[in-house]
Amino acid sequence: MIIGVPKEIKNNEFRVGMTPGGAREFVAHGHSVLVEKSAGEGSSFADDEYLAAGAEIIDSAEEIFARADMIVKVKEPQAVEIARLRPGQILYTYLHLAPDLEQTQGLIKSGAVCIAYETVELPNRSLPLLAPMSEVAGRMAAQVGAAYLQKPNGGRGVLMGGVPGTYPAKVVVLGGGVVGTNAAYVAMGMGADVTIMDVNLDRLRYLDEIWGNRMRTIYSSKHNIENAVFEADLVIGAVLLPGAKTPYLVTKDMLPSMKRGSVVVDVSVDQGGCIETTHATTHADPTFFVDGVLHYGVANMPGAVPNTSTVALTNATLRYGLAIANKGWQQAVTDDAALAKGVNVLDGKITYKPVADAHGMNYTPLDRLI
Numbered sequence: 001m002i003i004g005v006p007k008e009i010k011n012n013e014f015r016v017g018m019t020p021g022g023a024r025e026f027v028a029h030g031h032s033v034l035v036e037k038s039a040g041e042g043s044s045f046a047d048d049e050y051l052a053a054g055a056e057i058i059d060s061a062e063e064i065f066a067r068a069d070m071i072v073k074v075k076e077p078q079a080v081e082i083a084r085l086r087p088g089q090i091l092y093t094y095l096h097l098a099p100d101l102e103q104t105q106g107l108i109k110s111g112a113v114c115i116a117y118e119t120v121e122l123p124n125r126s127l128p129l130l131a132p133m134s135e136v137a138g139r140m141a142a143q144v145g146a147a148y149l150q151k152p153n154g155g156r157g158v159l160m161g162g163v164p165g166t167y168p169a170k171v172v173v174l175g176g177g178v179v180g181t182n183a184a185y186v187a188m189g190m191g192a193d194v195t196i197m198d199v200n201l202d203r204l205r206y207l208d209e210i211w212g213n214r215m216r217t218i219y220s221s222k223h224n225i226e227n228a229v230f231e232a233d234l235v236i237g238a239v240l241l242p243g244a245k246t247p248y249l250v251t252k253d254m255l256p257s258m259k260r261g262s263v264v265v266d267v268s269v270d271q272g273g274c275i276e277t278t279h280a281t282t283h284a285d286p287t288f289f290v291d292g293v294l295h296y297g298v299a300n301m302p303g304a305v306p307n308t309s310t311v312a313l314t315n316a317t318l319r320y321g322l323a324i325a326n327k328g329w330q331q332a333v334t335d336d337a338a339l340a341k342g343v344n345v346l347d348g349k350i351t352y353k354p355v356a357d358a359h360g361m362n363y364t365p366l367d368r369l370i
Contacts, residue, residue: 001031001070001324001325001328003018003023003070003072003325004069004071005035005039006039006071006081007037007038008073009078010300012300012303013074014303014304015075015303015306016043016306017073017074017093018033018072019045020040020049020052020053022314024053027053027054028054029325029326031325033053033055034058034064034067035056035057036057036060036061036064037059043307065081065086065089069090070325071085071093073093073094075303076094076103077093082107082110083106085107085111086112087110087111088112088113089113090112091112092317092320092321094133094270095114096116096118097116098244098245098354099270099271099272107344112345113329113346114344114346116343117129118242119344121242127178128316128338129313129317129342131316132309134177136305136308136309138179138181138182138185138238139182139185141183142190142192144265145160145171145234145265145296146234148263149233149261149263154294155233156259156263158233161192162191167193169193169233169234170195170233171184171195171233172195172231172235173194173196173197174197174225174250175198175237175240175268176196176198176204177238177240180196180236180238181196184215187236194215194216195218195228196215196217196218197220197225198219199219201219204218225249229258230257232258234262234264235264236264237266237268237269238268240271241271241354242354244271244357245272245358246272246274249274249275250264250275251276252291255277255293258292264278264295264296266278267301269281269297273297277290277293278295280297281296281299282298283304286298320336324339333366334370346369349362349369350362350364
């Protein structure tokens with residue numbers, strides 16, 4: 001199979017779909033890897049490293065898309081990339097289709113086989129290809145929040161850990177999954193007063209067992225959320241419903257009661273956000289104010305630390321990518337139910353129900369098409 005790795009073109013996206021080490025694995029299995037010139041430079045991987053791994057360096061994205069059987073990316077395809085897809089071509093990347101009708105319509109029209117990292121799901125309901133970027137984004141959320149709490153950046157002027165004789169920042173994390181756990185981990189390491197909220201009591205018990213009284217675990221009811229966010233200096237949105245649009249936990253009506261200069265970092269924004277007043281922003285223009293509350297809504301947070309992110313992502317995606325290349329996508333998804341859940345769009349039809357439901361469109365079970 002011919003594997004194509006184009007350069008990412010989303011605003012301030014410096015990651016790349018595959019490390020040189022990943023390319024070497026595909027080549028070792030008898031596949032060809034085409035990497036767009038300078039695609040890895042943002043992640044500190046030089047073209048020479050890909051050449052040494054056995055990949056071919058290609059001057060243009062057009063040629064990558066024209067020649068490759070499978071396109072391996074990081075972020076969802078932009079409009080110009082969607083236009084280059086062809087029927088039967090495999091697209092293997094993050095898609096986040098539920099809040100993105102335009103992209104969904106474009107992929108349906110393309111006729112491509114669209115496999116989303118974020119909906120590959122193991123029997124225990126874990127998301128192995130989303131987890132590494134969730135880990136990065138969660139840890140970054142605490143760092144970003146700490147920076148924006150500084151007065152010159154628009155915040156209240158609160159130090160995360162405080163100093164003797166002062167209060168530390170009050171941090172509320174909405175969601176106790178991978179993002180929330182990593183956000184809480186870093187915030188606690190900074191010395192903040194951390195509360196983590198979730199509807200899953202078993203998860204809260206687990207977090208209590210590993211961290212004890214270093215943090216509070218609170219059931220995520222509307223009443224409890226209001227009480228927590230009204231007192232918070234920093235709110236981190238870390239809610240995820242696999243492949244579906246995120247529900248609003250912090251509504252616009254709640255903002256006037258929040259502290260002026262408090263900060264919200266909504267990591268859920270790429271699935272629609274769990275804070276109603278959040279919208280997607282970019283690393284070039286990351287923040288905005290609503291009712292005196294500073295909002296950070298960058299939808300590709302891990303893109304700011306591309307070397308770490310690219311290595312972590314390739315570690316997770318390589319196994320499944322090799323299965324697709326070695327067996328062909330049809331056999332690969334037949335053999336692996338987890339990978340089958342990653343197929344979101346096929347032959348012009350939506351094959352992942354939460355995406356169809358989000359847009360009020362028809363859903364076609366995957367097994368009807370293969």
